[in-house]
Amino acid sequence: MKTFLLTSALLLGMSGFAVAQEVPKFFSETYPEHALQSALEARSALRSEEAALDAKTRELIGIAVAAQIPCSYCSYFHTQSAKAEGASDAEIREAVAVAAQTRHWSTVLNGMQYDLEAFKREYDEAMDASN
Template identity: 55%
Template sequence: MSVSRIVRSCLRSASLLAAAGMLTALLSAPANADDYDAAIKDIQSTMGGVPSFLTKFPKAGLPGAWAEVKAIELSDKTALPPKVKSLISLAVAAQIPCSYCIWSDTQDAKRAGATDEEIQEAVAVSALTRHWSTIFNGMQVDFETFKKEMGAQ
């Protein structure tokens, strides 16, 4: 191998190592402690405690994740009322399936005023959606034909 090829190879390796080092530094950069502490305090205030599973979430991501949950799922100032959001979440959780979410979403739905009948219907609708999705996809139903037959405008 010529000297110039060795030098280019070393430079390329050094560049890759430098890039890898920068990426590692960026990915392992500590979270803004003030943002993290503020999120923990807000969780404590909102929920009456900090569930232990949140301590397993990356510190850098917790403030953003909490802000998203609080702004969408927990807020009553969104387009969907809390009961509807809980029923949607329960229906999705039943399909994933996620026993943690099923339990929690059922509790949330009941606290938001959902009846047992509404909970049962939400889960049944999710089952119907899964059923028909299996039929449409498995039988390769033509999507354009489907839209026409179902009244596409």
């Protein structure tokens, strides 16, 4: 029961649990024991009250990154977490589509070795013109 509660707390983005024997197996059996405490503390810090991003936004970013890696574990984890934080199916689809579009243009620009400084100038000029 404790493992279920801790896993649920992690999936919901909650922190404040003690790193001990009760850590979910997907953490404790996959990460070096000597580094687990600090890894979980870093993870909790990004989910603390001081975090600049709200929980739903963090999970939508997680879904987008997971789709690009690709990682089935991360996709499942962040999708379930995003839903728990109130993300709609439309928001999840859009996060994945934005990730795909970003990957598309990254592939084109990098593959064609488009000049980065020229890109920055063009972008900045376009932004200045729109303001």
